[in-house]
Each structure stands twice: as C-alpha cells, then as structure tokens.
Amino acid sequence: MSAEIFDICVIGGGINGCGIARDAVGRGYSVCLAEMNDLASGTSSWSTKLIHGGLRYLEHYEFRLVREALRERELLWANAPHIIRPLRFVLPHHAGLRPAWMLRLGLFLYDHLGGRKLLPPARSLDLHQDPAGKPLKxxxxxxxxxxxxxxxxxxxxxxxxxxxxxxxxxxxxxxxVTAARRDGDCWRITLQEKDTGRESEIAARLLVNAGGPWADRVLSLSDQEGGEGEEGHRIRLVQGSHIVVPRLFAHDRCYIFQNTDGRIVFAIPYEGDFTLIGTTDRDYEGDPGDAAITPEETAYLCAAVNDYFRTPVTADQIVWSYAGVRPLYDDGASAAQEATRDYVLRRDGGDGGTPALVNIFGGKLTTYRRLGEAVLDHVEDVLGARGPAWTRRAALPGGDFPVTGFDDLVARLSADHPYLVPTHARRLARLYGTAAWDLLEGGEAALGQHFGADLYAAELRHLVAREWAATGEDVLWRRTKLGLRLSEAEQNAVADAVAELRAALPNRP
Known part of the structure; x- marks a missing residue:
C-alpha cells in the first residue's frame, strides 16, 4: 500500500464513510478506506432501521432536513429494493398529547414536501374497525x-x-488509523492491522474524517485541534437503545407511539417472528464502543408501549437488545431528543498546497447519499472534478431489478433453485437480491454444511469472500440476523467455520 498515493483516504467504515468512498471512486478518484473494526460495527448497525423523513423533526422546524430525507426515500428504495421496502406506520391519536389537527397538518406536509410518487399517502383510521386497532387498548x-x-x-x-x-x-x-500528519501536499497515514499488529503507511491528497462517534478521536490523531475555531467542531453523543421481543401483532404495519415526554417510540415487525421496539435518547459519555442498554432504558421502552398495547410487554420477554451512540452535531439543544439530526461538514486546508481534511459531524441513514455528494463538492474544489455525480440512479449490488419487483425476484429464485424452502428463498432474495444466484452457484450440492436455521456453508463462503465477514458476530448480527435463531453451540460452530474460511482466503475479499 505504501507505494501508492491515493487521492482520498476515508477513515470510518460506517454508512457515511462507505457512501463517500463509493461516490468518489465512481467519479474517478483513487480511494482507500480504513475501518478499525467491521463495517457497520458502530452507529450504522444500531439504528431503528428506517429510511424516513423524520416526521417529528417538523415540529422542530427542520424543514430542509425533512425535505431532503423525503426526496431520498424513494431514490434509495429504487436503488436497493432488496434491502429497502415500504412500510405503513400507524400513529394513534393520544388524548392530551399532540392534537389531531397538528398530526393531520404534519402528515399533509410529510406527503407533499418530498415529491412522493410510489408510496401511498396518509389516511385516517377507525381503530375500532381496522385490524391495526386490535392489539391496542x-x-x-x-x-x-x-x-x-x-x-x-x-x-x-x-x-x-x-x-x-x-x-x-x-x-x-x-x-x-494510528496517526495522520501533513507532509507537503499529502497526508501520511499510518495503518495498523487489528489481527496481526502489522503497520504500514499510505499517502493521500485529501483526508475524510467519517469516524462517527469517534470523529474527535480521529481529529486527535492528526495535527488538528478539533474543538477550536470560530464555530467549533462539536459532537454530542446520544445513546439510542432498542429491545426485540416475540411478535406482538399479526399484521405487517408498524406503530409510532407518542409519549408524554415528547419522544416517540416505534414498534416494528422484525425478522418475521419478532417485534423491534425503540428508541431511547440519552446523552452519553465514555467510549462509544462500550454503549449498552441500561435497566432504565429497558423499563422506559416497556412502559412506553404498554401505554398503548392491551397485552403488556415485560423485560423477561426480551430476546435481544442493542444500544448505539449517535454522533449528533451539538447545536446547543437542551434535550437529547431535540438535537439536530442534520449533518455538518467542516473543511480544514485545501488551499495553497495544504492537504485538506474534511470532517463530518452528524447525519442519518436516509441522507447518507446526499451527504456523500456534499463531501464530493469539497473534494472537487480541492482536487478538481473528475467525473459527474452518478449515485442518484445507480443500483447497489443485487438491486438491479424493478422497485416493485421483489416478489417476482423471489419467484424466479425459487423456480431456479426449487430445493430452497420458501422462507429460505425469500431471506436470500431480501439480503442479496440478484446476487443470490452467485451465492447459490453449484446448486443444492454446493450448499455444504448446515449450521442451523437456514444457514449453510455456501452463504458463509460468500460473506467471507465478498463481504469482509471476519467473525461469527459479523455474520450472525450484521450481515444477517440469524443470531436470533441459532443456539449458542450453533453460533460457536459458525464462528469456527468463519475462522477457517478466513485462513483459507488470506487476500480477502
């Protein structure tokens, strides 16, 4: 690596870092991305897993953010119709909280701010007649x-x-990345492999700090102070926690519940047999990697949904929980839930031969592609334009089929591979889209060892060879969510198999 000078080095393998790397290399820049752990091992895998405009941001007057996010919603769905799908959200009117007229007005704006085309509009429900009312008080x-x-x-x-x-x-x-220093018109960046401890050095003409909750730590590795300057580089760490319980209702719609403290909590169908409940908002201090749900957060989430559901949710029903830290830009908001979810970019250098550093603060899943374009505006200003913006209409791997064609994709996969049970075919189509055919090359005989649920060696080989999976956790809790379905012994067998595959593929992927 040390022999090559890259145009751009991106630090951070979350959604912002990977989205920027994709956009930049597609425009003709040479790109290196370094992630200290697994891809999406931080904030990007601990979200509520929504592509949304952010209905509640309207009451904080964040119209620009909501408009941009709503415009991105159907674009992202069209580019990745295997991993993104439309949902309907049921918002019960709670007497004593936001009045009905305010909810109607907010939903009218929500329907019309972002150029909605394929997604159906908002409507009113009589909960005594609609099936969505059955699980509610x-x-x-x-x-x-x-x-x-x-x-x-x-x-x-x-x-x-x-x-x-x-x-x-x-x-x-x-x-x-253990060090980064300016050297003439380049950055000299020291990389250290986690598994071996081996160090190497690369050079880059521009450095992107996409460290998320670790962005200030990245700044401390360079010769930047980070917290200084007229406007400052400020991150507010806010913890959000979720719980997963056995399925609470039979239909496929979601609930969005208002709480008396002004927050909202979602109850979302999850992985077929479960319900995902979240999220909390609490300020966080310490290492973001140590974040874990607290007993108080568990009690809060249970109490929030129990105000609505007929059958109470209790802590002993929880089959999995997770917590992550959101790196929000500190706009001085008094409460964590009021802090802006918008992104802020700060550039240092890039003039007079000084290599530039672009810092990213805040952001959300839905706007990652637009954030990438905004970062590339800085890149072009410093390095010159190489190619046009292109990600707006470009399918992600496996997403090259019609936006409304997922069921047809499943049918084709099942017809070509009739040995797959329907749930297995649907899961593979949902995770891999058209790339499922590559995973299944060789047919039933090539599936290999069965590890439990519908996980086979062929899928492990694909994840290690093509998707940077390095541990059982990478496979079971990030690339898939099969950790919910496998026993401890089965999970250990997956971890052992992944280690063997990695040893056999030293130059992965």
Missing amino acids: ADYVRAFEYSDCWVDDARLVVLNARDAADRGAAIHTRTA
Whole structure:
C-alpha cells in the first residue's frame, strides 16, 4: 500500500464513510478506506432501521432536513429494493398529547414536501374497525397511517463498500488509523492491522474524517485541534437503545407511539417472528464502543408501549437488545431528543498546497447519499472534478431489478433453485437480491454444511469472500440476523467455520 498515493483516504467504515468512498471512486478518484473494526460495527448497525423523513423533526422546524430525507426515500428504495421496502406506520391519536389537527397538518406536509410518487399517502383510521386497532387498548379510537421505508442498515453499509471495491477502492477492515500528519501536499497515514499488529503507511491528497462517534478521536490523531475555531467542531453523543421481543401483532404495519415526554417510540415487525421496539435518547459519555442498554432504558421502552398495547410487554420477554451512540452535531439543544439530526461538514486546508481534511459531524441513514455528494463538492474544489455525480440512479449490488419487483425476484429464485424452502428463498432474495444466484452457484450440492436455521456453508463462503465477514458476530448480527435463531453451540460452530474460511482466503475479499 505504501507505494501508492491515493487521492482520498476515508477513515470510518460506517454508512457515511462507505457512501463517500463509493461516490468518489465512481467519479474517478483513487480511494482507500480504513475501518478499525467491521463495517457497520458502530452507529450504522444500531439504528431503528428506517429510511424516513423524520416526521417529528417538523415540529422542530427542520424543514430542509425533512425535505431532503423525503426526496431520498424513494431514490434509495429504487436503488436497493432488496434491502429497502415500504412500510405503513400507524400513529394513534393520544388524548392530551399532540392534537389531531397538528398530526393531520404534519402528515399533509410529510406527503407533499418530498415529491412522493410510489408510496401511498396518509389516511385516517377507525381503530375500532381496522385490524391495526386490535392489539391496542380500547381507549384509542382514532389513528393516522402514513408511509416510510424499512432498511437493513448494516447491509446498506456493506453493499456500498462492495460497490466501491468493485469500482477500484481499497477497503481495509479491522485496520486502525494510528496517526495522520501533513507532509507537503499529502497526508501520511499510518495503518495498523487489528489481527496481526502489522503497520504500514499510505499517502493521500485529501483526508475524510467519517469516524462517527469517534470523529474527535480521529481529529486527535492528526495535527488538528478539533474543538477550536470560530464555530467549533462539536459532537454530542446520544445513546439510542432498542429491545426485540416475540411478535406482538399479526399484521405487517408498524406503530409510532407518542409519549408524554415528547419522544416517540416505534414498534416494528422484525425478522418475521419478532417485534423491534425503540428508541431511547440519552446523552452519553465514555467510549462509544462500550454503549449498552441500561435497566432504565429497558423499563422506559416497556412502559412506553404498554401505554398503548392491551397485552403488556415485560423485560423477561426480551430476546435481544442493542444500544448505539449517535454522533449528533451539538447545536446547543437542551434535550437529547431535540438535537439536530442534520449533518455538518467542516473543511480544514485545501488551499495553497495544504492537504485538506474534511470532517463530518452528524447525519442519518436516509441522507447518507446526499451527504456523500456534499463531501464530493469539497473534494472537487480541492482536487478538481473528475467525473459527474452518478449515485442518484445507480443500483447497489443485487438491486438491479424493478422497485416493485421483489416478489417476482423471489419467484424466479425459487423456480431456479426449487430445493430452497420458501422462507429460505425469500431471506436470500431480501439480503442479496440478484446476487443470490452467485451465492447459490453449484446448486443444492454446493450448499455444504448446515449450521442451523437456514444457514449453510455456501452463504458463509460468500460473506467471507465478498463481504469482509471476519467473525461469527459479523455474520450472525450484521450481515444477517440469524443470531436470533441459532443456539449458542450453533453460533460457536459458525464462528469456527468463519475462522477457517478466513485462513483459507488470506487476500480477502
């Protein structure tokens, strides 16, 4: 690596870093990305997993953010119709909280701000007549229903990285940046492999800090102060936690519940047999990698949904929980839930031969592609334009089929591979799209060892060889969510198999 000078080095393998790397290499820049752990191992896999405009941001007057996110919603769905799908959200009217007229007005704006075309509009529901009212307490008579989208967040990250690598980017996972210094018109960047401790040095003409909650740590590695300057580089760390319980309702719609503290909590169908409940908002201090759900957050989430559901949710029902830290730009908001979800870019250098550093603060899954374009505006200003913006209409790997054609894709996969049970075919189509045919090359005989649920060796080989999976956790909790279905012994067998595959593929992927 040390022999090559890259145009751009991106630090951070979350959604922003991988999206920037993809956009940049597609425009003709040479790109190296370094991630200290696994792709999407931080904030990007601990979200509520929504592609949405952010209905509640309207009451904080963040119209620009909501408009941009709503415009991105259907674009992203069209580019990745395997990992993104439309959902309908049921918002019960809670007497004593936001009045019905305010909800109607907010949903009218939500329907018309972002150029909605394919997603159905909002409507009113009689909860005593509609099936969505059955799981709710009888006190809730009226609701509003609107559209947003679901996304497999960790897979969104990996597919951006895969596309970037296929276009020529160097993607280095489990590789920490331990130092970065300016040397003439380049950055000299020291990389250290996590598994071996081996160090190497690369050079880059421009450095992008996409470290997320670790952005200030990245700044401390360079010769930048980070917290100084007229406007400052400020990150507010906010923890969001989620719980997963057995399925709470039979239909496929989601609920968005208002709480008396002004927050909202979602209850979302998850992985077929479960319900995902979240999220919390609490300020966080310490290492973002140590974030874990607290007993208080668990109690809060249970109490929030129990105000609505007929059958109470209790802590002993929880089959999995997760917590992550959002790196929000500190806009001085008094409460964590009021802090802006918008992104802020800060550039240092890039004039007079000084190599530039572009820092990213804040952001959300839905606007990652637009954030990438905004970063590339800085790149072009410093390095000169190489190629046009292109990601708006470009499918992610596996997403090259019609936006409404997922069921047809499943049918074709099942017809070509009739040995797959329907749930297995649907899961592979949902995770890999048209790339499922590559995974299944060789047919039933090539599936190999069965590890439990519908996980076979062929899928492990694909994940190690093509998607940077390096541990059982990478496979079971990020590339898939099969950790919910495998026993501890089965999970250990997956970890052992992944280690063997990695040893056999030293130059992965």
